[in-house]
Amino acid sequence: MTKEAKPLTDLAIANAAVMKPIGVIAQQAGIPEEAVEPYGRYKAKIDVAKLPVAKSNGKVVLVTATSPTPAGEGKSTVTVGLADALAKLGKKSMIALREPSLGPVMGVKGGAAGGGYAQVLPMEEINLHFNGDIHAITTANNALSAMIDNHLHQGNTLQIDPRRITWKRVLDMNDRALRHVTIGLGGPGQGIPREDGFDITVASEIMAVFCLATSLDDLKERLSQMVIGYTYDKEAVTVRDLGVEGALTLLLKEAFKPNLVQTIEGTPALIHGGPFANIAHGCNSLMATNTARQLADIVVTEAGFGSDLGAEKFMDIKARKGGFSPDAVVIVTTIRALKMHGGVAKAELRTENVQAVAAGIVNLEKHVETVRAFGVQPVIALNQFVADTKAELDYVLTWCEKNNVRAALTDVWGNGGEGGRALAEQVLELLDEPNHFAPLYDVEQSVIDKITTIVQTVYGGNGIVLTDKAKKDLLQIEQNGWDILPICMAKTQYSFSDDPKKLGRPKDFTITIREILPKLGAGFLVCLTGDIMTMPGLPKQPAALQMDVDEKGNAVGLM
Structure with missing residues (x-):
């Protein structure tokens, strides 16, 4: 069964789940007790320095998708369900995901921890503040902004040109009114007046640094290299010039430890870092991915949006930096999405339309070509919904067979890991085949x-x-x-x-x-x-309008 067939919400399913104490999950993952720093009963930070040295690293399965539509494709849900399915098949699997940003949670998505019976838990806490990592990044970013403006106020010995400061303040919320602001008004005691602006926290360079650093020393070095603006002579000014990289690292040191949680079925999951894929590189932290590779035989991870954004950056930026390759790639698609790419309006998606599926499958075709351009073979996860007809599903599966593309129907929303068994079997077959991964370009090119x-x-x-x-x-x-x-x-x-x-x-x-x-x-x-924004705005009807808390402190409307 799928989301449309059940009256239960994601939140209701999550609340009904019985979680294991996080110490049990850690033990299951092979994490020694001394490396576990509990954040309550069901969450923990992992001190990576206290983990045993792995004899070998696990294989990486990247989950991406066709170009997203308002109908939703369920990429995170498939990621969770695939890891659960692999565990059912006897594999030691682990998930590595991004942390949800409050902007999308309160804006459009309403939640970003998977869905149905393929969720990471505790869903409510993961979506709302989690272990405070994004707030720590917000604080570090804005501490740097304060240091910049204080430097201007205290004499500006670096000769920073206030008109050429590129560093912006951030907020983990969609707030279009803050895109362009003027600061320092009110007289000499209030600082130097200048134009400024806000980005959403997940667009901050500190978020990208946080997710690509491989150690605290690497984190500090990367922070020191960030350009904050230019002098009157148009020379770059860095964080190292201001001398605050140590303070920024101090603010981030606890957040830098990966977060351990679990799925509904008890599969260990590391959730850490959360850059957007349309304005940043869209992948969870290298620390979490490498930790999962150290602990598990198979790591299932995802990259934001479609293969043209998150997956491309995963392979050209993250994998290049991390020194590993994706051993298999899953492309999630739905009949609904293909119909929309074939010209059908959202209101008409429940009506059978094989012709629209045929017209829209060109989007899937391009994503398959893109993944293959990196030397990796994809598996199509056809995420099934109750309105899908046999004729529509058969068309996609036949197309995949004719184009020599592995494919499997999935229903992890309704059936958890069992609903992803066919997909997991296809992935395991692919993992046994040779891998010819290579980035698309050489960095030495122009x-x-x-x-x-x-x-x-x-x-x-x-x-x-x-x-x-x-x-x-x-x-x-x-x-x-x-x-x-x-x-x-x-x-x-x-x-x-x-x-x-x-x-x-x-x-x-x-x-x-x-x-x-x-x-x-x-x-x-x-x-x-185009007109891509680094500070999104809220929609006309934000998801926040449906959210509340009951008298017992339980979340309401967090879908």
């Missing part, structure tokens, strides 16, 4: 060549166009020797193009690069395209 490779190979576009601002950014990047960094594209998640209305598989388009931002701490160049 910035233009690297961006063009992504646009042509991953998006299927003709090429790129740089605005005058982007051309100036590129010149500065080349003059500073920063052009050898990987590329992090900031693009709409809804389309391969930079126009969110062009669904399916658009043809004959170019991508406009409007800005190129050097993120030296994270170790990549962010290319802003």
